[in-house]
Amino acid sequence: MKKVLLVNNKSLIxxxxxxxxxxxxxxxxxxPRKHLIEREVYADLVESESGxxxxxxxxxxxxDIADNGIFYTSKKQVKHYxxxxxxxxxxxxxxxxxxxxxxxxxxxxxxxxxNLTDLAGEVVERERVFGYMVIDEDGNEDIQFDFYGYYFLxxxxxxxxxxxxxxxxxxxxxxxxxxxxxxxxxSIVYPLLNISYSIVGLxxxxxNAYKVVKPPILETDGPIKYIMYHAKMVMIExxxxxxxxxxxxxxxxxxxxxxxxxxxxxGLSTIYESGCGVIAMYNFLxxxxxxxxxxxxIALAQLCNADLAYGIFGANPIPEQYLQLLAxxxxxxxxxxxxxxxxxxxxxxxxxxxANYIKEQPWWMQIILGISAPAALLATTAVIESALxxxxxxxxxxxxxxxxxxxxxxxxLKLYKVKKISTSxxxxxxxxxxxxxxxxxxxxxxxxxxxxxxxxxxxxxxVYVKRHNNTSMFVDYNNSNTSxxxxxxxxxxxxSNRTDASKMFISGMVIKE
Amino acid sequence: MKxxxxxxxxxxxxxxxxxxxxxxxxxxxxxxxxxxxxxxxxEFQMQGFQSSHGxxxxxxxxxxxxxxxxxxxxxxxxxxLVRGEEEITELMVFRISVYKQGWKTEEDRIKLTIITxxxxxxxxxxxxxxxxxxLEEEEIDAKxxxxxxxxxxxxxxxLSYNDFSDFTKILDGKIEFGxxxxxxxxxxxxxxxxxxxxxxxxxxxxxxxxxxxxxxxxMTANEIYEVDTLTLSVVTS
Numbered sequence: 175m176k177k178v179l180l181v182n183n184k185s186l187i188x189x190x191x192x193x194x195x196x197x198x199x200x201x202x203x204x205x206p207r208k209h210l211i212e213r214e215v216y217a218d219l220v221e222s223e224s225g226x227x228x229x230x231x232x233x234x235x236x237x238d239i240a241d242n243g244i245f246y247t248s249k250k251q252v253k254h255y256x257x258x259x260x261x262x263x264x265x266x267x268x269x270x271x272x273x274x275x276x277x278x279x280x281x282x283x284x285x286x287x288x289n290l291t292d293l294a295g296e297v298v299e300r301e302r303v304f305g306y307m308v309i310d311e312d313g314n315e316d317i318q319f320d321f322y323g324y325y326f327l328x329x330x331x332x333x334x335x336x337x338x339x340x341x342x343x344x345x346x347x348x349x350x351x352x353x354x355x356x357x358x359x360x361s362i363v364y365p366l367l368n369i370s371y372s373i374v375g376l377x378x379x380x381x382n383a384y385k386v387v388k389p390p391i392l393e394t395d396g397p398i399k400y401i402m403y404h405a406k407m408v409m410i411e412x413x414x415x416x417x418x419x420x421x422x423x424x425x426x427x428x429x430x431x432x433x434x435x436x437x438x439x440x441g442l443s444t445i446y447e448s449g450c451g452v453i454a455m456y457n458f459l460x461x462x463x464x465x466x467x468x469x470x471x472i473a474l475a476q477l478c479n480a481d482l483a484y485g486i487f488g489a490n491p492i493p494e495q496y497l498q499l500l501a502x503x504x505x506x507x508x509x510x511x512x513x514x515x516x517x518x519x520x521x522x523x524x525x526x527x528x529a530n531y532i533k534e535q536p537w538w539m540q541i542i543l544g545i546s547a548p549a550a551l552l553a554t555t556a557v558i559e560s561a562l563x564x565x566x567x568x569x570x571x572x573x574x575x576x577x578x579x580x581x582x583x584x585x586x587l588k589l590y591k592v593k594k595i596s597t598s599x600x601x602x603x604x605x606x607x608x609x610x611x612x613x614x615x616x617x618x619x620x621x622x623x624x625x626x627x628x629x630x631x632x633x634x635x636x637v638y639v640k641r642h643n644n645t646s647m648f649v650d651y652n653n654s655n656t657s658x659x660x661x662x663x664x665x666x667x668x669x670s671n672r673t674d675a676s677k678m679f680i681s682g683m684v685i686k687e
Numbered sequence: 688m689k690x691x692x693x694x695x696x697x698x699x700x701x702x703x704x705x706x707x708x709x710x711x712x713x714x715x716x717x718x719x720x721x722x723x724x725x726x727x728x729x730e731f732q733m734q735g736f737q738s739s740h741g742x743x744x745x746x747x748x749x750x751x752x753x754x755x756x757x758x759x760x761x762x763x764x765x766x767x768l769v770r771g772e773e774e775i776t777e778l779m780v781f782r783i784s785v786y787k788q789g790w791k792t793e794e795d796r797i798k799l800t801i802i803t804x805x806x807x808x809x810x811x812x813x814x815x816x817x818x819x820x821x822l823e824e825e826e827i828d829a830k831x832x833x834x835x836x837x838x839x840x841x842x843x844x845x846l847s848y849n850d851f852s853d854f855t856k857i858l859d860g861k862i863e864f865g866x867x868x869x870x871x872x873x874x875x876x877x878x879x880x881x882x883x884x885x886x887x888x889x890x891x892x893x894x895x896x897x898x899x900x901x902x903x904x905x906m907t908a909n910e911i912y913e914v915d916t917l918t919l920s921v922v923t924s
Contacts, residue, residue, distance in 0.1 A: 420924040421922070421924050430707065430759075430761045430762075431716070431739040431740075431757060431758075431759035431760065431761045431762065432737065432739065432740070432834065433718075433736050433737045433738055433739065433740075433923075434923060434924050437923060437924045438924075446708075446761070447707060447708050447713065448707050448708070449707065450707040450761065488707060620709055620763055621709070621763070629709075631709055631710040631711070632709035632710075632712070632763065633707055633708055633709035633710070633712070634707070635707055635761070635762070636707075652762075653762060654757065654759050654762035654764040654766055654780070655780075657777075657803075670780075670782060670802040670803075671802075
């Protein structure tokens with residue numbers, strides 16, 4: 175442990191204050207704080223106080239959580255930090271610390287300006303600290319602080335384990351440890367609670383999705399998988415480009431029937447027509463403080479292959495291990511559906527390859543592409559069309575590829591560090607899973623035919639359902655239902671008559687957090 | 688052969704998972720249409736940008752009540768909302784079913800089956816049909832555009848609906864233009880007239896025309912702008 179003397183001069187007052195504030199500031203977007211408290215049992219300083227409450231307790235506190243960053247200003251007298259007897263100069267106790275904190279999400283950098291002002295309001299000390307993510311020599315992620323030219327790592331202060339970092343989705347569940355600090359002579363742990371920054375932007379989505387779907391390599395995975403992947407990538411990029419310009423949703427999405435959702439692209443469909451699965455994910459993530467970016471979430475669902483038939487049939491609510499059982503020999507489906515879709519994308523795929531992948535192509539492709547740009551485009555298109563045609567002739571390759579890479583809603587949620595998800599395919603199993611937990615996502619058919627079998631033509635729906643914290647009633651979002659549902663009538667979420675709920679039930683994901 | 692057929696059925700089955708709008712249901716929601724029951728006790732219209740949100744009236748035990756409605760092909764429900772003392776409440780929720788002629792869906796007729804009836808009128812508890820027809824051009828009126836915001840960025844004016852707008856025909860808004868930074872209320876009046884108030888002050892007034900997703904204001908009273916005509920567009924995303 176590195177020893178830090180905290181209270182013998184003004185600069186160290188500031189330094190200590192900075193870290194205390196920092197510890198709380200980065201809790202802003204965190205979701206389930208209580209888990210960290212349970213985990214870091216020695217974090218006795220703030221065991222009952224959330225980071226937001228702490229920041230709000232400062233004088234003149236102003237907090238602005240924007241899309242691009244977090245901005246916070248406040249002030250507090252020194253005596254609220256340190257007992258007078260521990261200060262190098264007792265006059266310091268009535269001085270004021272003025273904080274100006276900025277966290278830039280895109281850069282993942284924290285700036286903290288702090289001024290120490292005397293009783294007359296004059297600034298007697300002014301400091302700035304930077305904090306940013308680094309990877310040390312051993313490949314471990316850490317936080318590096320830059321304090322007037324003196325660099326130190328979070329691990330120097332007792333950060334127990336490497337900091338997890340997922341692109342811009344920063345998750346920290348560690349603590350800063352000050353030995354002999356805090357003015358009481360003992361050690362104090364300032365917890366860095368769980369901070370979960372939403373995955374924002376296509377690059378962040380791609381880098382996260384790589385954990386679920388590896389980009390195919392032409393030489394090893396073959397042209398079909400390669401082509402289909404890049405064809406879909408073009409579609410995803412176009413969707414994201416379009417969606418990211420639209421007005422971002424705020425709060426829960428409860429109105430999929432609103433015509434504005436027709437503008438939101440979801441592959442070959444729209445959020446209006448088949449976005450209930452993505453909306454269910456969004457509502458869950460929003461409700462648990464993960465601050466999801468809707469356009470990015472759509473892209474993530476696509477990148478993870480959690481969309482069914484390029485979005486036409488929404489997001490997949492069934493884990494892949496069940497669906498793979500269905501991947502038999504149904505090549506005709508792909509003759510009818512996938513080939514026309516893929517063929518329509520061929521020019522775009524070609525353009526992407528010409529623009530970005532020439533150098534990585536095998537010799538035969540490079541020869542083709544070396545002619546001229548327009549000719550290369552045409553030639554590449556021809557090559558891909560041929561490959562597609564060949565693939566359709568042996569469409570079981572498509573089948574195998576499609577199902578081997580098909581994922582589901584739970585896989586997408588796991589990228590947001592939602593780890594404990596249990597999926598059931600029967601209503602009774604779902605209900606027994608749900609008994610002690612609050613959050614779930616359920617999918618169900620909209621109707622049952624007179625023969626007692628689900629009426630597939632009426633479509634299906636996926637909704638986020640949670641247990642109300644205080645009342646234990648259930649509330650479902652985006653289901654045209656404004657009333658709370660008691661546990662005894664939970665089936666009404668699926669079927670208003672509650673008689674056919676088990677027949678209509680498709681799957682239920684219980685998030686065990 | 689049997690195996691292949693089985694595989695096709697299974698995959699088709701799996702592909703239908705999570706598709707939200709049932710086959711044919713997407714056709715029933717259409718902009719600038721009116722729905723009514725055969726006895727005209729329930730009537731409402733979907734005007735402008737929205738195909739699922741509208742306003743109208745319902746007869747409850749002889750009394751006519753103003754309503755807002757959500758006709759959702761996604762959720763396959765018709766929700767009828769009424770204005771309460773302090774909030775908008777659900778009066779009724781119906782399940783909607785489409786009629787089919789062979790493979791073809793009837794777009795202009797749906798069947799309603801009650802799910803929730805919070806009214807004192809039990810006559811709605813039996814299933815009944817609703818019929819749809821297209822509105823005439825002269826019937827289209829921005830006043831009846833449900834749950835939409837309007838804006839003209841060039842002139843710094845934005846109007847936003849609130850929970851009560853469908854009933855009050857009043858939109859909240861802001862004007863940020865030149866030296867003006869005003870919180871406003873945009874009030875639709877009778878005979879396609881409007882007024883804009885900033886607190887107690889009347890700042891704009893005149894008549895409006897509706898042209899698709901645009902509303903053209905012709906101002907007779909104007910304390911803000913140097914122009915007499917201003918076009919607002921529906922915010923569509």
